[in-house]
Amino acid sequence: DSGVTQTPKHLITATGxxxxxxxxxxxxxxxxxxxxxxxxxxxxxxxxxxxxxERAKGNILERFSAQQFPDLHSELNLSSLxxxxxxxxxxxxxxxxxxxxxxxxxxxxRLTVL
Amino acid sequence: QQQxxxxxxxxxxxxxxxxxxxxxxxxxxxxxxxxxxxxxxxxPALLIAIRPDVSEKKEGRFTISFNKSAKxxxxxxxxxxxxxxxxxxxxxxxxDKLIFGTGTRLQVFP
Numbered sequence: 493d494s495g496v497t498q499t500p501k502h503l504i505t506a507t508g509x510x511x512x513x514x515x516x517x518x519x520x521x522x523x524x525x526x527x528x529x530x531x532x533x534x535x536x537x538x539x540x541x542x543x544x545x546e547r548a549k550g551n552i553l554e555r556f557s558a559q560q561f562p563d564l565h566s567e568l569n570l571s572s573l574x575x576x577x578x579x580x581x582x583x584x585x586x587x588x589x590x591x592x593x594x595x596x597x598x599x600x601x602r603l604t605v606l
Numbered sequence: 607q608q609q610x611x612x613x614x615x616x617x618x619x620x621x622x623x624x625x626x627x628x629x630x631x632x633x634x635x636x637x638x639x640x641x642x643x644x645x646x647x648x649x650p651a652l653l654i655a656i657r658p659d660v661s662e663k664k665e666g667r668f669t670i671s672f673n674k675s676a677k678x679x680x681x682x683x684x685x686x687x688x689x690x691x692x693x694x695x696x697x698x699x700x701x702d703k704l705i706f707g708t709g710t711r712l713q714v715f716p
Contacts, residue, residue, distance in 0.1 A: 494649065523702065535650070535695060535706040548703050582649050592638035592657075592699055597649030 495519065496585050496598035504604045510571040513601045517564055517585030523547075524566040525586075525595060526558055530579035541566055542589040573605045608633060610698050612707025619714050625683040627710045629696035632677065636698040641670065641681045642706075644693045653694070654681070686714045 495518035505511055517524050526538040528551075537550035541560035552558075555573075560566040570577060580602050584595040611630045619625045629639075640655035656663045656670040656679065663670045669682040683690055691714050696707040 494651065496649075525702070525704075527704075534708050537703050537705065540702060548701070550703060584649075586702070589702060592655075592702060594640075594652050594655075595702070595704065597642075597651065599647075599649050 494596040494598060496583060496596050498581075498583050498598040498601050500601060501599065502602045502604075504606065505573060506606055507573055507575060509573050509605075510569065511573065511603065513568040513570070513581050513583075513603075515566045515568070515583030515585075515598060517566070517583075518596055521585035521587050521596070522564065523586045523589045523593075523595075524560055524564070525584040526552075526566070526568050527582045527584065527597075528579050529582060529600070533579075535582075538568070540589075547589055570603070575605050578603055578605045608705055610696060610705050610707040612696050612710060614710060615708070616711045617713070619686045619712065621686065621688060621714055621716045623686050623714075625686045625690070625712055625714070626680060627694055627696070627712075628678065628680045629698075629707050630676075630678045631698045631705075633698070633700070634677070635700045636705075638699040639670070639672065639679050640697050640699070640704070641668075642695045642697060644695065644709075650695060683712075686712075688714050688716055690714050 497516045538552040540548040584597045586593045642650035644650040672679045697704045
């Protein structure tokens with residue numbers, strides 16, 4: 493158990509809908525990262541927040557957005573869902589930012605868009 | 607330039623054998639090279655990592671070999687065990703943004 497929690501574990505929804513994925517980092521970790529894992533694209537970095545502020549963006553679609561709240565939990569919002577958004581979404585956390593410190597991954601949320 | 611190429615896609619090894627997975631990168635700005643292990647239904651977990659100022663790092667049965675001039679690095683698993691059966695991802699990073707390889711599915715048979 494990495495100490496990172498993600499909810500829900502599974503999510504099934506329809507095209508065009510909007511969903512919110514939630515992540516609680518390990519106690520004391522200020523950085524939260526979101527990754528998408530799909531069969532065709534592999535593991536891809538989406539976005540990084542540090543202590544409430546966005547620090548880096550990767551291959552994140554404009555339909556997706558994220559935020560990190562004062563209690564350091566983070567939410568990833570996916571809107572206007574398409575079939576191709578079906579994937580595993582992982583959240584990871586680390587203590588600091590900029591020092592390549594170990595990222596601890598949560599168990600993931602499996603999103604299925606029908 | 608941001609890609610990390612990983613091979614092989616899958617690997618079958620007998621118990622006690624050596625498993626070798628290779629990765630190559632293009633971006634010379636990368637300064638951190640971790641390997642992650644992922645079991646089915648779980649998130650990736652850090653196995654071992656290396657920085658480009660050393661050519662080799664060993665932790666137990668796991669060794670990373672790093673060739674800076676060739677822009678290649680590899681994971682060696684000595685005395686492979688059935689419990690090592692998992693998917694392995696190499697990655698490269700500059701300031702925390704991990705770029706992952708495509709993964710290698712390792713199966714170790716008794």
